[in-house]
Amino acid sequence: MTRVVLAKLGLDGHDVGVRLIGKHLANAGFEVIYLGKRIPTATIVHVAIQEDADAVGLSCLSGGLGHFASLTVEGLRREGADVPVLAGGIDEPAEIERMMAAGVHRHFGPGASMEEIVTAFREAT
Template sequence: MKRVVLAKLGLDGHDVGVRLIGKLLADAGFEVVYLGKRVATATIVQVAVQEDADAVGLSCLSGGLGHFATLTVEGLRRAGSDVPVLAGGIDEPAEIDRMMTAGVHRHFGPGASMTEIVTAFEEATATRCPSEP
């Protein structure tokens, strides 16, 4: 079973969307580890490595997504993990560009469909779990 770690970053307390994504991913056959709100990037990295995650999903609507997502990717790489990181939320275009350049696999902004997000997680984990349906 594919395992995904989901977390809210920064000071953002709006977690309805990420919890909905977690439910949809679980319905699609993923094991979901939801870390909650205001999670430090070091914690996300530690849990992703410990849980042998197949993907990490980050959410932030209060700004700072690019900064925190970049820190998460960098932390994972330092830990020897190439797990794909998918991010959803709002930030300045330059910050979105920065996180994508740093190695974030996909970014979803306002208006992204739930189907599109689940499909992106399926695609991101397909090469990590080739025997999974």
């Protein structure tokens, strides 16, 4: 079974979307480990490695997505883990470009469909 770690980043406390994505991923046959809100990137990296995750999904709607997603990718690389990171949320266009350049596999903005997101996780793993 494909194992995915999901987390909310930064100060964003709105987790309905990421929990809904987790439900759709679980219904599609993924094992989902949801870490919760305001999770530090070091914790996400640690759990992804400990749980032998096939992918990491990050969510942030309060700004900082690019920064935190980049830190997560860097942390995984530093630990030698080749785990794709998919990110959803809102940030400045330059920050989205920066996180993509840092190695984020895919970004989803407002309006992305659940089908598109589930398909992207399937393709990433």
